[in-house]
Amino acid sequence: MLNIAFIAHDRKKEDIVNFAIAYEHVFKDKRLYSTGTTGQQIMDNTSLKIHRFLSGPLGGDQQIGALIAQNEMDLVIFLRDPLMAQPHEPDITALLRLCDVHGIPVATNMATAEILVRALDRGDFGWRELVEMHKPGLTK
Numbered sequence: 001m002l003n004i005a006f007i008a009h010d011r012k013k014e015d016i017v018n019f020a021i022a023y024e025h026v027f028k029d030k031r032l033y034s035t036g037t038t039g040q041q042i043m044d045n046t047s048l049k050i051h052r053f054l055s056g057p058l059g060g061d062q063q064i065g066a067l068i069a070q071n072e073m074d075l076v077i078f079l080r081d082p083l084m085a086q087p088h089e090p091d092i093t094a095l096l097r098l099c100d101v102h103g104i105p106v107a108t109n110m111a112t113a114e115i116l117v118r119a120l121d122r123g124d125f126g127w128r129e130l131v132e133m134h135k136p137g138l139t140k
């Protein structure tokens, strides 16, 4: 089963909730994770079940980063606020860096999120299962 993470900064929370509502049919049979407040708001407005980590500023981005490092995340939807500085900017940079290190599809805006989720719905993420089957050791 594919694993998906939802993360959104405060001024993008409404967008991610609307996105989760629109694609609830795609997300409902996936394993879902989120940072604390984002996941709460999505669960309050959909019937999706989400494993919530800590809120971003308290370490939630790093917790999701740990799953990425273990190759246990297949898609990250991270609606960032590009117009407001965040106190935990280093954590955000670290999470996005890990997506690049491990080749994990990551959307940082709604337009990309839309394209990735449609691809997911079409079955284009089959290659992730191949990656899983041929997973190398975790040590470098």
Ligand SMILES: O=C(CO)COP(=O)(O)O
Binding pocket: 007, 008, 009, 010, 035, 036, 037, 038, 039, 054, 055, 056, 057, 060, 061, 088, 092
């Ligand atoms: O700050 C965040 C991501 O960097 C999101 O955290 P919350 O979902 O707890 O608001």
